[in-house]
Amino acid sequence: MEHIVEIQGVRIGEGTPKICVSLTGSTQAELNAEAKSLVDIELDIAEWRVDFFDEVEQVESVLAQLKELRELLGEIPLVFTFRSAREGGQRELPQDLYIQLNMAVAASGHADLIDIELMIGDDVVRELAAEIHRLGASTIISNHDFHETPAREELVSRLRRAHELGADLPKIAVMPQHPGDVLALLAATYEVSSQLQAPIITMSMGKMGAVSRIAGEAFGSAVTFGAAKKASAPGQIAVSELRSMLNTLHD
Numbered sequence: 001m002e003h004i005v006e007i008q009g010v011r012i013g014e015g016t017p018k019i020c021v022s023l024t025g026s027t028q029a030e031l032n033a034e035a036k037s038l039v040d041i042e043l044d045i046a047e048w049r050v051d052f053f054d055e056v057e058q059v060e061s062v063l064a065q066l067k068e069l070r071e072l073l074g075e076i077p078l079v080f081t082f083r084s085a086r087e088g089g090q091r092e093l094p095q096d097l098y099i100q101l102n103m104a105v106a107a108s109g110h111a112d113l114i115d116i117e118l119m120i121g122d123d124v125v126r127e128l129a130a131e132i133h134r135l136g137a138s139t140i141i142s143n144h145d146f147h148e149t150p151a152r153e154e155l156v157s158r159l160r161r162a163h164e165l166g167a168d169l170p171k172i173a174v175m176p177q178h179p180g181d182v183l184a185l186l187a188a189t190y191e192v193s194s195q196l197q198a199p200i201i202t203m204s205m206g207k208m209g210a211v212s213r214i215a216g217e218a219f220g221s222a223v224t225f226g227a228a229k230k231a232s233a234p235g236q237i238a239v240s241e242l243r244s245m246l247n248t249l250h251d
Helices: 028-038 059-073 095-108 122-134 152-164 179-196 206-219 239-250
Strands: 005-007 010-012 018-023 045-049 078-081 113-117 138-145 169-174 201-204 223-227
Touching: 018 028, 018 239, 028 045, 028 059, 045 059, 059 078, 059 095, 095 113, 095 122, 113 122, 122 138, 138 152, 152 169, 152 179, 169 179, 179 201, 179 206, 201 206, 201 223, 206 223, 206 239, 223 239
Parallel strands: 018 045, 018 223, 045 078, 078 113, 113 138, 138 169, 169 201
Antiparallel strands: 005 010
16 A cells, blocks of 8 residues: 555554544543553554533533543544434534534644544535644544445445545445445445555444454455444444454454
């Protein structure tokens, strides 16, 4: 792969797919306990799913908690993600607050990667990604469908669009209805990663799609999500098991 995304010394797109684990606590105490527990787990990247956080609408509270997480996690790369309810998250935010929150996090310097939802609109995504880059953070531009798997051509189109709008890491996660949907996701992954020669993140969810979390490397997916205590999406595999499987396939 020609292009590598390097965050805190972790080279995404090189070697074994990197394992990301999500923090999903709703309170300061829960989040800090989760962060402390991750230090002893063999993960590569942590993600704060801030949509689970009770005080998510209070930007100053979010920034204070983010600073604590940054200190607790040390040099572990940290992704900041607000996942909207329409894409499988816990709640919705007004668009102006969503933009304000992500901008404030980028300006804080405490998040390495910021997730932007592709479907909020091309102009908003493009401008937000450009400003996040200006402030020194990297971007994931993502799309999630918890109901079905679009056709392969549509999967390819969305991943390319994310790249064109400024994603350092385009991401798509979809729900399969039959095994052919998993094949469509893997085929789209191979097509886009081969053309871009850059890392992308893809997964097919649920039990049927679990194979994509393990074998994604063969098709070009550079990051996979594992569960520490609580899975943040259907089909996530425990980190220890996932690490063993990935190492076996990579050797």
